[in-house]
Amino acid sequence: MRFLSTTLRRRLVSLSPQLPSLTSAVGLLCPRKYETERAGRRRSASILGPDLPEVWKHLESSSPVIHSPSSNHDHNGSNPTIIDGKIIAEDIRLEIASEIRHMKDLTGKVPGLAMLLVGKRRDSESYLRHKVKACEEVGITSFSAELPEDCPQDDLLNIVSSINEDPSIHGILVQLPLPKHMDEERVLSAISLEKDVDGFHPLNVGNLAIRGREPLFVPCAAKACIELLLRSGVELMGKHVAVIGRSRVVGLPTSLLLQRHHATVSMIHAHSENPASITREADVVISAAGVPNLVRRNWLKRGSVVIDVGTTPIEDPESEDGYHLAGDVCYEEALQVVSAITPVPGGVGPVTISMLLSNTLDAAKRARGFS
Template structure:
């Protein structure tokens, strides 16, 4: 019988108030190796030196790449279903009614449908107790842990052991957390060279800043993490060949923060008031896009950059989890 694991952690580990978990009602197949996917349609970027900027500018299209990945996953899911009658599944428990979380869950559900992955959502009120939430977690982790999630199904990859394996050289995590993985995947798919480049990560959160810094270092970039206590963030950001903005501060990174020719990945998803917008507000990143696109060689827009890639990576991790549990190579 299928195993279904619905999970949300009430520990400070979790932010936003969502956790995901893979389940597989039937059986599964092959593997998609996203990192070995060849560069897309000749779209290749070399980081320009600050001394020789050219006028070329690339808008990194997260929607297009996410669709391409989702299409690959869909083929795999169909083969799995046809061959061994297993369809991977993804369960989400949403606690509270944060607007950005709700929007993420909607997008996740739509993406699951596109990929043929089963999707289950449980919405619980903000004041739910840990016990209320735990009721929805099947097959919990059997080891003593601060969270009840079985690491093999923790497709978010937020378990401390997974984070340790991610941070350690020569080790491999069970799952690379979705947003950081989405950032690196975009850099790979746009052929951005990372080895020996200076990378600056703005923000040191557990879900983006810290893991993406480790992933960049694993790619042999030289990484600096800046944060709220950094005294001269603008100056340090300007040292970056690759700049990852994950501070959660709308339009914080201005054109003057960016080295000419740098590649900029904007992880921010911020709603700001805008009386001229249809709903009185609009979505912006951590980077002032209008200024950045005059200086950078490439940048991800918001929306349409890292956001859809996060969802695509979640589907990919879900597929991987299903394959492992059913021991399909």
């Protein structure tokens, strides 16, 4: 047995014995000894990496944020395109409505979508209202259930289980985030794969990640980002796209979908060192960190395209809902350098809802054997 003939004392082999001298080269190689590295390391859970909260600790620049519109939008002498998500979303809804009318003509039936909300988060309630209204617009029958904040997880699981069996419902959406006493993974895993219109099931994520396989559903926000870019004529093949944030809802599926469009994707998150050094080199920046004013002018390359997925609710007594939504990007600063950008609100949000309708229609077509 060959491995028994080696001694345990042999360690990293250097071309010279000056191993310690290179620990300082880029601050990457830590001076801790290999011995301590080995103890208990092998095959422990550490191979999957440490669990860390996704907290964005500091914004890079301390210069004041520009909020008032400037008349001097000057990237290479032309004005940036504002990518209007409302118009694109409505175009998509018209197409969906037409398909649903066709389905109804042929079968007498329409798609059904169930939406489950636990608790009284104001932004979640508002999103749900928008989704219900969008379903009405295109002819999808929506069912929504609002459960109390302290509802036992088993009650929610029982509801999911009974909707799984209901042939008139083709899509199930559980509004995230759930209250802290619930296990999101457990609840999401309970949704039937064929009704997982949010596309969060790990099998859908795996099939999205592996080229050559087809997920049943692609998460709505990721699809929305790509639709916005494709419908605006932005080329992705071979381009450098920086995705900020790595949530299962947006950042992760968007990075996977971008790779299927053959973009070169850089994934930036709360623990990234010097994120601006990467975004500044990117042709497209998609930000989904949920941190208002994270992306400043000096994070962006001149002429780049920005998709702002951030929607942080900010208290606003003057607004009808008592709050307004803030994106991740310093919008007025970005206008000075980008070639195109989505606004917040009115950018990614409406298209994301259209993608939910689209996924629900797909589910209904699949269930009814439509091509």
